[in-house]
Amino acid sequence: xxxxxxxxxxxxxxxxxxxxxxxxxxxxxxxxxxxxxxxxxxxxxxxxxxxxxxxxxxxxxxxxxxxxxxxxxxxxxxxxxxxxxxxxxxxxxxxxxxxxxxxxxxxxxxxxxxxxxxxxxxxxxxxxxxxxxxxxxxxxxxxxxxxxxxxxxxxxxxxxxxxxxxxxxxxxxxxxxxxxxxxxxxxxxxxxxxxxxxxxxxxxxxxxxxxxxxxxxxxxxxxxxxxxxxxxxxxxxxxxxxxxxxxxxxxxxxxxxxxxxxxxxxxxxxxxxxxxxxxxxxxxxxxxxxxxxxxxxxxxxxxxxxxxxxxxxxxxxxxxxxxxxxxxxxxxxxxxxxxxxxxxxxxxxxxxxxxxxxxxxxxxxxxxxxxxxxxxxxxxxxxxxxxxxxxxxxxxx
Numbered sequence: 001x002x003x004x005x006x007x008x009x010x011x012x013x014x015x016x017x018x019x020x021x022x023x024x025x026x027x028x029x030x031x032x033x034x035x036x037x038x039x040x041x042x043x044x045x046x047x048x049x050x051x052x053x054x055x056x057x058x059x060x061x062x063x064x065x066x067x068x069x070x071x072x073x074x075x076x077x078x079x080x081x082x083x084x085x086x087x088x089x090x091x092x093x094x095x096x097x098x099x100x101x102x103x104x105x106x107x108x109x110x111x112x113x114x115x116x117x118x119x120x121x122x123x124x125x126x127x128x129x130x131x132x133x134x135x136x137x138x139x140x141x142x143x144x145x146x147x148x149x150x151x152x153x154x155x156x157x158x159x160x161x162x163x164x165x166x167x168x169x170x171x172x173x174x175x176x177x178x179x180x181x182x183x184x185x186x187x188x189x190x191x192x193x194x195x196x197x198x199x200x201x202x203x204x205x206x207x208x209x210x211x212x213x214x215x216x217x218x219x220x221x222x223x224x225x226x227x228x229x230x231x232x233x234x235x236x237x238x239x240x241x242x243x244x245x246x247x248x249x250x251x252x253x254x255x256x257x258x259x260x261x262x263x264x265x266x267x268x269x270x271x272x273x274x275x276x277x278x279x280x281x282x283x284x285x286x287x288x289x290x291x292x293x294x295x296x297x298x299x300x301x302x303x304x305x306x307x308x309x310x311x312x313x314x315x316x317x318x319x320x321x322x323x324x325x326x327x328x329x330x331x332x333x334x335x336x337x338x339x340x341x342x343x344x345x346x347x348x349x350x351x352x353x354x355x356x357x358x359x360x361x362x363x364x365x366x367x368x369x370x371x372x373x374x375x376x377x378x379x380x381x382x383x384x385x386x387x388x389x390x391x392x393x394x395x396x397x
Contacts, residue, residue, distance in 0.1 A: 007077065021085035022051035023094070025093050027044070029228070046228075049228035054232035061120060065116075072111050076102050076104075079100050080098060082099075097239055108368065109258045109368065110258065113257070117255050127240065131233040132207070135218065135230070136213070143226075144223065196396055197396070198224055203388060204221065238388070240384070246268065246385075256268060258378065269359050269360065269361070270359055274322060274326065277309075278330060280344060281301075282340055284342075285334060286334055301327065305326055306319050307354070308323075308350050308351055308354040308355070309322045311359050345393070
């Protein structure tokens with residue numbers, strides 16, 4: 001009993017700390033900080049505009065797993081939240097997410113499937129609703145001038161300046177209006193080198209073009225951080241996509257295992273992991289810039305790839321083979337299409353999978369196939385993954 005109370009105290013403490021760190025992060029994205037001399041603690045409510053919806057989505061996701069596990073009488077812990085804040089020194093989102101710990105053995109594909117799918121689908125529904133609300137309740141276009149006052153002169157009547165059209169016509173024509181907003185986005189981007197941006201996914205594009213009022217500025221990927229509800233939704237979609245990768249013991253791995261069983265899970269997950277690593281590293285090796293240290297650099301990168309495949313196969317020769325194949329493919333892509341780039345940030349996540357989380361899935365005692373309804377639901381999550389996935393989720397101009 002004492003141990004359970006101690007665990008609960010830790011979980012509640014982590015949750016409260018994460019509320020604080022995500023609130024601080026939300027304030028920083030709005031250009032405020034507790035370290036500013038003129039900061040007023042009454043402003044902290046502005047940080048809640050990001051932290052509360054974001055933590056709501058994470059909590060719904062984790063309790064989707066938790067309640068489904070309870071239904072199957074699988075012993076699990078309440079969520080552990082992971083706070084992360086850089087004290088204002090650098091940008092952060094205030095947390096690295098949350099997780100529950102499964103303390104029982106899961107005995108069937110159906111249980112793995114149901115527990116795995118419940119979290120991301122529950123969180124996705126909440127995130128999508130908040131996305132719609134965020135776009136439907138956009139502030140007036142002048143809101144962006146709070147963060148970019150130097151663009152107010154350009155932004156005032158910028159549609160007429162750029163297109164030479166009457167305002168009443170612009171308000172009736174969504175496409176023309178969007179062209180004007182794009183002109184403002186392009187100007188902001190070219191005048192702010194080194195700025196952080198969030199990469200688009202299909203849901204953000206859909207929201208911008210179909211949910212936003214046509215007479216207001218719908219923020220691009222480079223400005224979404226100034227809109228707390230949209231930022232919370234984007235980050236929720238990012239974490240949903242990560243969890244739905246059909247590899248190992250990620251939620252997507254559990255879903256794939258339930259759909260196809262152990263044999264095909266091993267083949268599909270391994271193939272997808274190789275493709276994932278290949279995409280992530282495109283552009284790291286540049287055959288058009290071969291210098292004196294190129295050979296040493298090549299050997300070092302080969303070693304990184306070798307360790308990425310650590311959990312995929314116990315055979316050292318096979319790991320070396322996979323590393324050599326991936327490097328060769330990346331080399332030739334960069335040679336023939338030098339403008340094609342991957343997203344190196346994915347290599348960090350690939351390292352966590354390949355070295356710690358594992359590419360393969362543990363076996364179960366009951367290998368009975370899923371019902372038709374579950375199979376349909378499983379393939380629907382593939383659509384959810386595609387909608388949420390950003391090829392390059394974060395970047396710097």
